[in-house]
Amino acid sequence: MAAPEPVDLPLPMLASPGVLPGAEEDAAWGYEFKWDGVRAVAGVRAEELTLTSRKGTAITVRYPEVGRLPAALSGHDAVVDGEIVLLDAAGRPDFGALQNRMHRTGPEVPRMAAARPVSYLVFDLLSWDGEDLLALPYAERRARLETLGLAGHRWVATPWFPGGGEQVLAASEENGLEGVVAKRLDSPYRPGSRSPDWRKIKNIRTQAVVVGGWRPGQGRRDGGIGSLLVGVPDGDGRLVYVGHVGTGFSDQHLRDLLRVLTPRRNAPFHGALPREVTRDAHWVEPDLVGEVAYAVWTAENRLRHPAWRGVRDDLEPDDVVIEP
Helix, strand or coil: CCCCCCCCCCCCCEEEECCCCCCCCHHHEEEEEECCCEEEEEEEECCEEEEECCCCCECHHHCHHHHCCCHHHCCCCEEEEEEEECECCCCCECHHHHHHHHCCCCCCHHHHHHHCCCEEEEEEEEEECCEECCCCCHHHHHHHHHHHCCEECCEEECCCEECCHHHHHHHHHHCCCCEEEEEECCCCCCCCCEEEEEEEEECCCEEEEEEEEEEEECHHHECCEEEEEEEEECCCCCEEEEEEECCCCCHHHHHHHHHHCCECCCCCCCCCCCHHHHCCCEEEEEEEEEEEECCCECCCCCECCCEEEEECCCCCHHHCCCCC
């Protein structure tokens, strides 16, 4: 019998950075925990799974453990939206550990999947047995997702809460999660759109950055990367230097970065840079996006105490903006 045709999947709807809805509008919003992983839209047709990334790239081969479908999907076609996460011993997402899986497509993948399997956390239902649900309100899509009993193997439908945003945000912080996503109860699903109808509210300050260079390390990092030189595009698309990042890396992360960065002759950053940065800098093409945690933005538009959290291969440099 011929294999089923691959499912044509929509790009995921994106949340805008923002603040928690006020008490006067709280009842008009639903709240979900924000999961620190990789966004993935899943399509199931004739018992076969297709996974695509935030950019629409096929990523099914990277996560074979997700291919074992829950019983609720048996005999059904569906499209759902969710997050691939790798949980630590305490049940919290470990984005750093997930880094080792995000780019793997070789023969080592089944071994890694068996040793530390990922989970697929589902939070939206976009299609069911050929019925397009994109125009339905968020609350109705979530209610239909709940009725499926979508759990089993490496799949689970995540909890959501109509109203009570302050309590949900507090619970996310108490449990060491990244924050919450607030979604208007009446919002349709807009594929590929970043909408104010969805807001992400974080417990920790994080910022996506574009890597534009690196400085050599010392001691055990001698001969390799000691710190990364990073920037954020301004309103005209020019890459503005915002600081250097020297913590948060494992030795393996640094070796991997050195292999994927493409050298260039001159700085990709707009404007003059401090002498202490340029004197030993190795410049690279600004095509790699990462994420850092940081303390504050300084008055000089620099990130204070940034720490590397990992590569964001779901983002292009043009996607990067300063997050509130």
